Amino acid sequence: MNQATAAIIVIGNEILSGKVVDMNSSYLAKELRTLGVALERILVIPDDVDVIAAAVSDYSSRFRWVFTSGGVGPTHDDVTIAGVALALGVRVVRHPLLEEQIQKFSGGKVDEAGLKLAEVPEGAELIYDEGLSFPVLLARNVYILPGIPELFRAKFQALRARFASSPFHLRVVYLRAAETALVPFLNATLRAFPALLLGSYPKWNDPEYHVKVTLESKDAAYVERAFAHLLAQIPPELVVRTE
């Protein structure tokens, strides 16, 4: 798996029950795109060990990097560590370095609940960074991140450089036309540039434009040629602007 692909697994009943809006996956989607990583799945699942294990097992074998969000606190509904361990076929163990850190942090008065924070899937790597008070857990190709958005972002920022890949190059055309009228132009460009990532997105009730067309590839010259090909076909009066 040399390709830079990724999946996000968001773990939390609070998202599925509509109590909390997941902010982490849209944040990470943007970050990964900037880095040149192709995000292939976002999956939101309940706090259930077996469901987590099935998802992690599936995605960790199919995609290069998997990121989990949530379910890593001290309470009964924090079962991500157990789910990842089950997926990878390893035990849950208390990591001596984490235990030491937690003991130190709480002046030696740590109870069982506090020690749950020292649990990891056996063999997990601890990634330390000067910007982090607590390390990130990496189990095989699964980065285990907390659900709290501020912590999720801080941890991802500490990891960010690991995922730098060749970037996607993007061109955008904003149009004032019905999407159906654009189909022949889009299809012609796609026939000439079959490897192009071409998207067409109608906007509802926007005074400026009706459709946003995106052209992307990791090959900058290819995008530029496809962009010119598309613009050469479309009547100029339909084009609002380009980026």
Place this chain on the structure above:
Amino acid sequence: MNQATAAIIVIGNEILSGKVVDMNSSYLAKELRTLGVALERILVIPDDVDVIAAAVSDYSSRFRWVFTSGGVGPTHDDVTIAGVALALGVRVVRHPLLEEQIQKFSGGKVDEAGLKLAEVPEGAELIYDEGLSFPVLLARNVYILPGIPELFRAKFQALRARFASSPFHLRVVYLRAAETALVPFLNATLRAFPALLLGSYPKWNDPEYHVKVTLESKDAAYVERAFAHLLAQIPPELVVRTE
């Protein structure tokens, strides 16, 4: 499958590539909860017929209702209909009523792209509603909804009454305490009320509270007893307020 369970499949490269933030799944999660429906999965996947088919096939057999969002326009990247048809083992056909409506709408000047909007998985039901200019497609237990948030919401509102189930009853306790300190109380309540849906959500940097605890069940009396049980254990000075 008598239980009121559901899954949402969001189809769109634009979400995975971070260009657009999905608003439909968080909207639908809230709506379904209000209706008493247990949302079990939210999955975001690319515009890929085989990936769509695999997800629809899996979820439509495991959950009572499946909602798809996106991929139903006239362009090359709109492949949801083909994916759902493949999942259900049926052909894609042009629906005569939709074709007639589209012909009428465009004064008889419909091209191939326009007619793509008349395509359905064979055997799909058209659901008409006075609030909708275009019907909703229902293929077996899969409701096929558009990605544009305004249309997605209008269509779901037209369907809403179909999903009314017995409601969830919710109690909330806001606390000023470290989450680890609450673990013994939460676990004791869960031992006494094993069927309780109990959630614990730390908030970062909130001046009012540190942890929000939610108690839920479809049995209102059960929730009230669990709520009283939990409050009886927690030192009152830790409780900021309850709902």
